[in-house]
Amino acid sequence: MMDAEVAVIGIGTIGSMTMWQLARRGVKVIGFEQFGTGHDRSAAGGESRIFRTAYLEGSEYVPMLHEARKQWRELEKETGYSLLHLNGGLMIGPAEGDTIRSVMKSIETHGLEHEYLEYDEAQKRYPQHKLFPGEVMVLDKQAGFIRPEFAVVSAVQRSEALGAVIHRYTQVESIEPDGDGVRIVANGKTYKVGQVVITTGPYTKKLLPEQASPLVTRRLVMSFFATTKPEMYTPDKFPIFIRRSKHFDISGKPTLEGTMVKVMLNQGYDEVDDPHNLNRHIAIDDLNQINEAVRELLPDLIADPIRLNAYMDAYSPDEHAIIGRLPDMPRAIALYGFSGHGFKLAPAMGRIAADLVVDGGTPFSIEQFSPERIRSGR
Ligand SMILES: Cc1cc2nc3c(=O)[nH]c(=O)nc-3n(C[C@H](O)[C@H](O)[C@H](O)COP(=O)(O)OP(=O)(O)OC[C@H]3O[C@@H](n4cnc5c(N)ncnc54)[C@H](O)[C@@H]3O)c2cc1C
Known part of the structure; x- marks a missing residue:
């Protein structure tokens, strides 16, 4: 039975x-x-997870991402709740780098709605990010965040x-x-x-x-930074972003709270031997890299996190x-x-x-x- x-x-x-x-x-x-x-x-x-469609991890994901968007909307319809907020997504990096190349491959293969912003235009439209010479932004219109x-x-x-x-x-x-x-x-x-x-x-x-x-289970730390210009970081003005510049690999989102921006390193901090004992203590030394990224790339943020959370995910080879x-x-x-x-x-x-x-x-x-x-x- x-x-x-x-x-x-x-x-x-x-x-x-x-x-x-x-x-x-x-x-x-x-x-x-x-x-x-x-x-x-x-x-x-x-609080938030990034949704994006111009996928730098591989254009073969795009049909599943279209399906995911459709299913998020169906779940919203069935429950009456708002879950997916599409405020756009910026992919930022050197014009000739792997990140921009693979994002453009997803866009070209699947005809995705986007804008390609050369250095000057990108800097003017999104001054929240300090670009290095030769960097560009690709705006993925089907991107945003989920709760x-x-x-x-x-x-x-x-x-x-x-x-x-x-x-x-x-x-x-x-x-x-x-x-x-x-x-x-x-x-x-x-x-x-x-x-x-x-x-x-x-x-x-x-x-x-x-x-x-x-x-391998890895610990990931989320860091929230205060901004001196909260009006510039509302979801309508500050799309989610993924940035691979120099040695930095970070992502970020506006916060629903409104005076902070969430920024995190895209790679895991360390391996978790026993997930039942995830180390939620975040040592000061663990923050050097993220603080440096914020100082160099996001000048309106104060480069000392005001909120930290640790989570984990399972990584395949x-x-x-x-x-x-x-x-x-x-x-x-x-x-x-x-x-x-x-x-x-x-x-x-x-x-x-x-x-x-x-x-x-x-x-x-x-x-x-x-x-x-x-x-x-x-
Ligand atoms: C900090 C952080 C930021 C991230 N940012 C993004 C992002 O912006 N965009 C994005 O797309 N992805 C992001 N990810 C990745 C994404 O969150 C994960 O890939 C996804 O949540 C994994 O889902 P899961 O169902 O595999 O694991 P989980 O959501 O952890 O679910 C596993 C569940 O199984 C339960 N469970 C385990 N073992 C047992 C058992 N033996 N018996 C009963 N229950 C059990 C656990 O308690 C848990 O509830 C991020 C991940 C982290 C950690």
């Missing part, structure tokens, strides 16, 4: 959207979350309204193939389901030490997620290792998970994300 057709393990960013997408297709789904829903002990949190905690909570609420059941404060200890289904042990109790979707993010290696062994059925457990579908850029994609990932569960395949091209590539070192 099955407890449900499908179980989703880990109701964070991707798991909450997977629950919603399964529930709206009428699938009997149960979810397990070790904490409460919308918590801040993992990858989601800290992460609220997005997770909204998808959870909606899926419960559609009949999904979520076991909160319930940690999954093991999953194993069991005849025509999968056996799950959680908080000491056994469940049986037809298929399982694993969306355990930074904690995946604890649940699947062998399959997820190539993943090639920094692309792992999506697909696990080779040694074909009733298990993996969606993890989003490597610092998965939030914007979440509702599209939920749709892909539901496609795989219900239809056995998806129209989106996910071959490059296969779990096999990680194990075979492709």
Whole structure:
């Protein structure tokens, strides 16, 4: 006797959207979350996440990003909440650098709405950024930010309204193939389901030490800086940005609070051995790089952060997620290792998970994300 057709393990960013997408297709789904829903002990949190479409990580993401935008709007429609705010996005770097080149490749391949701003024009339109000679900006019109905690909570609420059941404060200890289904042990109790979707993010290696062994969990620190000119940093005047200049690799967003700007380094600060013991203490020495970036690149900000938060994400060796059925457990579908850029994609990932569960395949091209590539070192 099955407890449900499908179980989703880990109701964070991707798991909450997977629950919603399964529930709206009428699938009997149960979810397990070790904490409460919308918590801040993992990858989601800290007020905002960037959404962008002109993707420097690869133009092959663009169809999934279009789908994500559509699904964010559908979630907004179904819940009545505002989640995705498209105030534009600036990609900033040397005209001939890899960042601008790959952003332009996404734009040209998919005909995306944009503006290319040469140095003088860019400096005039967006004086908040101090450019180096030879730098340009590309304005991605389909970019902006999402509210992460609220997005997770909204998808959870909606899926419960559609009949999904979520076991909160319930940690999954093991999953194993069991005849025509999968056996799950959680908080000491056994469940049986037809298929399982694993969306355990930074904690995946604890649940699947062998399959997820190539993943590394990294700590990411968000820093908020006060500005001397708050009127210049409102969402309508200050698009989200990604900047790769000299040795700096940073991103930033306006804050909803209004007198601060959020800026963070795009690479992880350090490896997290045990995600249950994420080091939330941020040492003064950890801030040298971000303070230097703010001093050099964003002259209207005061280069001492006034608010700091630590989160974490699971990184795969090639920094692309792992999506697909696990080779040694074909009733298990993996969606993890989003490597610092998965939030914007979440509702599209939920749709892909539901496609795989219900239809056995998806129209989106996910071959490059296969779990096999990680194990075979492709
Ligand atoms: C500081 C920071 C800034 C970022 N900025 C951006 C951005 O601007 N734009 C963007 O697109 N992406 C961004 N990202 C990346 C994005 O947030 C992540 O890729 C995404 O949130 C990962 O989602 P996830 O579902 O894999 O993990 P999570 O959201 O962490 O979800 C995993 C869930 O599984 C639960 N869980 C784990 N193990 C178990 C278990 N055994 N039993 C029950 N529950 C379990 C956890 O408690 C958690 O709720 C950022 C990440 C960080 C950390």
